Amino acid sequence: xxxxxxxxxxxxxxxxxxxxxxxxxxxxxxxxxxxxxxxxxxxxxxxxxxxxxxxxxxxxxxxxxxxxxxxxxxxxxxxxxxxxxxxxxxxxxxxxxxxxxxxxxxxxxxxxxxxxxxxxxxxxxxxxxxxxxxxxxxxxxxxxxxxxxxxxxxxxxxxxxxxxxxxxxxxxxxxxxxxxxxxxxxxxxxxxxxxxxxxxxxxxxxxxxxxxxxxxxxxxxxxxxxxxxxxxxxxxxxxxxxxxxxxxxxxxxxxxxxxxxxxxxxxxxxxxxxxxx
Amino acid sequence: xxxxxxxxxxxxxxxxxxxxxxxxxxxxxxxxxxxxxxxxxxxxxxxxxxxxxxxxxxxxxxxxxxxxxxxxxxxxxxxxxxxxxxxxxxxxxxxxxxxxxxxxxxxxxxxxxxxxxxxxxxxxxxxxxxxxxxxxxxxxxxxxxxxxxxxxxxxxxxxxxxxxxxxxxxxxxxxxxxxxxxxxxxxxxxxxxxxxxxxxxxxxxxxxxxxxxxxxxxxxxxxxxxxxxxxxxxxxxxxxxxxxxxxxxxxxxxxxxxxxxxxxxxxxxxxxxxxxxxxxxxxxxxxxx
Amino acid sequence: xxxxxxxxxxxxxxxxxxxxxxxxxxxxxxxxxxxxxxxxxxxxxxxxxxxxxxxxxxxxxxxxxxxxxxxxxxxxxxxxxxxxxxxxxxxxxxxxxxxxxxxxxxxxxxxxxxxxxxxxxxxxxxxxxxxxxxxxxxxxxxxxxxxxxxxxxxxxxxxxxxxxxxxxxxxxxxxxxxxxxxxxxx
Numbered sequence: 001x002x003x004x005x006x007x008x009x010x011x012x013x014x015x016x017x018x019x020x021x022x023x024x025x026x027x028x029x030x031x032x033x034x035x036x037x038x039x040x041x042x043x044x045x046x047x048x049x050x051x052x053x054x055x056x057x058x059x060x061x062x063x064x065x066x067x068x069x070x071x072x073x074x075x076x077x078x079x080x081x082x083x084x085x086x087x088x089x090x091x092x093x094x095x096x097x098x099x100x101x102x103x104x105x106x107x108x109x110x111x112x113x114x115x116x117x118x119x120x121x122x123x124x125x126x127x128x129x130x131x132x133x134x135x136x137x138x139x140x141x142x143x144x145x146x147x148x149x150x151x152x153x154x155x156x157x158x159x160x161x162x163x164x165x166x167x168x169x170x171x172x173x174x175x176x177x178x179x180x181x182x183x184x185x186x187x188x189x190x191x192x193x194x195x196x197x198x199x200x201x202x203x204x205x206x207x208x209x210x211x212x213x214x215x216x217x218x219x220x221x222x223x224x225x226x227x228x229x230x231x232x233x234x235x236x237x238x239x240x241x242x243x244x245x246x247x248x249x250x251x252x253x254x255x256x257x258x259x260x261x262x263x264x265x266x267x268x269x270x271x272x273x274x275x276x277x
Numbered sequence: 278x279x280x281x282x283x284x285x286x287x288x289x290x291x292x293x294x295x296x297x298x299x300x301x302x303x304x305x306x307x308x309x310x311x312x313x314x315x316x317x318x319x320x321x322x323x324x325x326x327x328x329x330x331x332x333x334x335x336x337x338x339x340x341x342x343x344x345x346x347x348x349x350x351x352x353x354x355x356x357x358x359x360x361x362x363x364x365x366x367x368x369x370x371x372x373x374x375x376x377x378x379x380x381x382x383x384x385x386x387x388x389x390x391x392x393x394x395x396x397x398x399x400x401x402x403x404x405x406x407x408x409x410x411x412x413x414x415x416x417x418x419x420x421x422x423x424x425x426x427x428x429x430x431x432x433x434x435x436x437x438x439x440x441x442x443x444x445x446x447x448x449x450x451x452x453x454x455x456x457x458x459x460x461x462x463x464x465x466x467x468x469x470x471x472x473x474x475x476x477x478x479x480x481x482x483x484x485x486x487x488x489x490x491x492x493x494x495x496x497x498x499x500x501x502x503x504x505x506x507x508x509x510x511x512x513x514x515x516x517x518x519x520x521x522x523x524x525x526x527x528x529x530x531x532x533x534x535x536x537x538x539x540x541x542x543x544x545x546x547x548x549x550x551x552x553x554x555x556x557x558x559x560x561x562x563x564x565x566x
Numbered sequence: 567x568x569x570x571x572x573x574x575x576x577x578x579x580x581x582x583x584x585x586x587x588x589x590x591x592x593x594x595x596x597x598x599x600x601x602x603x604x605x606x607x608x609x610x611x612x613x614x615x616x617x618x619x620x621x622x623x624x625x626x627x628x629x630x631x632x633x634x635x636x637x638x639x640x641x642x643x644x645x646x647x648x649x650x651x652x653x654x655x656x657x658x659x660x661x662x663x664x665x666x667x668x669x670x671x672x673x674x675x676x677x678x679x680x681x682x683x684x685x686x687x688x689x690x691x692x693x694x695x696x697x698x699x700x701x702x703x704x705x706x707x708x709x710x711x712x713x714x715x716x717x718x719x720x721x722x723x724x725x726x727x728x729x730x731x732x733x734x735x736x737x738x739x740x741x742x743x744x745x746x747x748x749x750x751x752x
Contacts, residue, residue: 015612021709022701024616025717031609032649042608049625050607056629057603061596061636062374062393062409080389081382088368088379148366149380152428155328155360156383157352163383269348274330372594407597410636415594 006030006037015044069094073170082166089167090146091137092174100133100175104182112186120241126186127245128231130179130196132224134204137171139220143211144275151274160271161264164208172204195245202253203227205260212267215275281306282436282466283327288336290322290490297322299490300336309462311481312470315555318487320470321363321440327468328360328438341436341466356385359434363441365425367413373400373424374409380428399427403457419450426454430461437461439469443476455480474548484547488555498547505545505553510536521552584648592639599636606652607632613653614660617718617728619670627663631656657718661727668730671710700750708743711736 006014006027013019014027031038066074066083069092073083086092107129111122140146142164147153153163179196203223210219235241243249281304290298298319312320325331326338329345341357343350367376377396386392400406403423408416413424422442429437442458443451458467459480471477477484478498486494486501494501511529515522520534533553536542580601582590590598607628614624634655642651701709714725715736722740726733 017616020702021706021713025701025713028613028616028717031613032647032653035605038605038609038649041612042604045608045611049611050603053607053611053625053629053632054600054603056625057599057632057636058397059390059393060629060633061599062397063389081387081392084379084382088371148368149376150366151325151328151330151362152360152365152380153383154330155355155358156380157355157385158383159352272348272351273332274325407595407600409596411594 004030005034006040008040011037011041011044015041085163085166086170088147088149089141089170091140091171092167096137096140097174097178100137100178101182103129103133104178108182108186124231124235124241126182127196127199127242128228130175130182131199131203132227133179134172134175134200135207135220135223135227137175138168138204138207139217141167141171141216143216145215145217154272154274159268161268164271168204168208172201175200195242195250198250198253198257199227199245202256202260205257205264209260209263209267212264212270282341283310283468284337284339285323285327286337286339288323288326288333288338290319290326290331290334297490298333301487301490301492303485303492303495305466305468305483307462307464307466308483309459309467309469309481310483310485311477312468312485312487313472313474313477313551314470314487315472317489319490320487323487324363324438324440324468324470327436328358328362329354330360354436356432357435359429359431359437361425361429361437361439361442363444365421367421367424369414370412372410372412373405373416376413376424377428377431381431384432386432395431399430402430402461403427404453419446422446422450422454426457435465437465437467437469439467441470441472443471443473451476474546474551478547486551486554493554494550501550502545502547503550505533505549507542508536508553509533509545509549510540510542512541521556585642585644588635588639588642588648588651589644591636592642599632602635602648602652603632606649609649610652610656614656617657617671618660618664623660623663623667627656627660630659630663634659654719657720657728658724661720661724664727664730671729700747703750704743704746708739708746711739712743712747715740 010019010023010027014024019027027037031041067087070080070083070087073086074080078086090096104126107122107126109122111126114120114122142150144150154160176197179200183194207216207219207223210222213219214222231244234243240246283305285301285303288298288301290296301319301323312323314320322331326333326345327340329340329351332346338345340354343354345351345354368379371379374396377400378392381392381396386395397406397409400409403426405420405423405427408420413421416424422445426439426442429439437458439458443454446454455476458469461467469476469481482497484494484496484498484501485492494504510532511525512532513529515530516532516534516537518534519532522530522532522534525531531543532540533549580587580597582598582601584602584605587598587602591602610631611624611628614627615621618624618627631652635652638655642648701712704712710729711725714720714728715722718725718728720728722733722736726736729736
């Protein structure tokens with residue numbers, strides 16, 4: 001590089017567009033390598049213009065780049081700030097969803113393997129697991145044990161029940177989608193593969209209702225335990241292993257859902273105060 | 278005293294095995310009020326109540342003129358409140374900006390552009406604008422505390438409740454923290470807790486000393502120091518019957534208690550007054566800090 | 567060395583080299599991006615302004631460029647000037663924008679003659695001499711193609727998009743330009 005530098009007049013004419021192409025080309029090539037001349041030419045641009053562009057840069061840089069989940073949610077029509085709230089939910093992260101997929105996948109494989117042998121063991125397993133997954137997801141969706149910013153959230157104006165409902169709905173929807181995909185992937189199961197839907201709704205709302213009295217993880221534990229006991233007992237004692245998923249039982253789950261929602265609504269104020277771990 | 282913005286009246290709180298608060302009563306107005314006391318004094322429980330997170334078993338609270346026991350009024354308080362908990366937690370993979378943005382959403386800031394401007398405003402208040410894009414897990418302890426303070430400043434609250442905001446900070450960081458807080462305290466009410474008397478002496482025109490769930494003192498730092506007036510002396514040897522004594526910097530022993538005649542009395546500090554009230558447990562906690 | 571972020575220090579002019587700033591920006595240091603912006607945004611605005619006559623579009627492109635610098639900082643391998651890397655990002659951002667929204671070219675590129683003063687010739691005498699004269703003897707269209715490919719480092723396809731002409735035309739104009747330059751300098 002030579003010691004040639006552009007003087008201020010030349011730079012002013014470059015900036016003003018009154019310089020010819022050859023000179024401009026020369027200056028531009030020079031600026032790539034010369035810091036002092038870059039500094040000199042910066043005086044040729046209106047500061048307000050630079051500030052305005054910087055504000056635009058900041059806006060893009062700071063705005064958290066939405067992860068795949070958030071983009072998926074936006075595609076479904078979820079509002080951006082709600083999607084941001086959901087992004088902070090542990091059970092909606094890819095690792096959690098992957099674990100659910102694995103659990104369901106295993107159940108499906110088991111179901112396929114034992115299908116047509118009349119034993120229905122695999123199908124039973126699938127239905128039990130599929131109904132249970134959202135319960136586990138809801139257990140870690142909120143509350144002092146799993147939300148690091150729990151106290152800050154309680155002290156914030158957003159109503160506790162609203163945050164809980166948003167997250168629980170998202171968890172339920174995510175689990176439903178996964179289980180639905182799994183059911184479709186195992187065509188030999190037939191329509192009964194959808195029999196987990198109402199039970200999962202009933203169990204999840206029951207967990208939410210219980211968590212107005214005890215911590216979410218304990219509520220989920222109780223519901224899980226009860227579910228496993230009920231399904232095991234009916235499978236052993238009834239002639240039909242899938243008794244817990246047949247017609248009458250489905251009605252019971254509808255009732256359970258409504259009762260749970262009623263309790264939840266009546267006791268929603270308990271989410272307004274903090275539960276200390 | 279000017280119109281109180283915070284009123285605590287006969288508040289009690291019992292947990293399974295302990296009584297955290299046994300009838301605490303005090304008022305606070307605009308400006309900074311310090312809650313001074315050793316660990317286990319009940320400061321955190323009281324601050325949680327001021328932040329509307331916990332409800333008292335008995336007693337009354339009035340925050341900014343509203344009753345946190347009433348659902349609608351509690352909402353009104355929360356809209357004018359900023360709370361920095363003792364153990365601030367952050368979501369694992371969030372950047373500084375993302376976390377404060379998340380809290381801003383919880384504070385009902387729905388509109389994206391305005392919310393982001395507000396997040397940037399509080400981040401620059403605490404001097405963290407350059408690390409807005411860095412993950413919180415990669416920040417130092419002092420910077421994490423500042424993130425926790427930043428989220429409390431969102432929305433320019435009238436009531437700031439800060440639980441041990443300077444814990445774990447080195448002297449330079451603590452000084453910076455005090456500057457940020459004292460700037461904010463102009464027309465607002467700030468209630469902070471600490472077990473460091475120097476924080477109180479430097480920052481709080483009002484001090485409430487707490488121990489074992491009770492408020493033992495309510496006044497200015499000078500008045501707190503004044504409690505120990507005539508009761509602090511230095512001696513070459515340790516006196517056995519003093520209330521408290523420890524080795525001072527120059528090798529002599531500083532004593533608090535009933536001074537023997539002819540003792541070398543010294544001007545009491547805020548710390549002396551505090552220790553006189555709170556005793557041995559506080560001394561051990563201070564030495565460990 | 568940067569300032570300790572935990573201390574309240576008066577701002578000192580940042581002495582970090584461009585390459586260090588890019589590395590720091592890759593680590594999430596927004597302050598580093600700010601310094602890069604202060605150093606490089608002005609010339610970028612001017613240079614892009616000489617390729618696109620729409621000032622609003624130029625501003626959007628400059629914004630996009632620095633967002634691109636922030637997001638792609640990790641990919642900078644430290645080879646060559648940071649300014650050249652930034653130009654590469656910027657000109658390609660401009661091309662992306664032009665794909666969806668064709669914009670007017672500045673007069674110097676669209677065929678109107680620009681007055682060349684005797685002064686310019688003297689000033690540039692050290693740098694260009696014959697080269698400058700040879701360049702002036704080209705028609706504006708040929709000059710534009712030469713500058714797009716040689717100075718801006720664009721491919722034939724990209725130059726075609728920038729100038730709003732078919733790729734084949736770019737190629738033929740390049741050949742003609744080179745031939746004329748060779749003849750002029752011979």
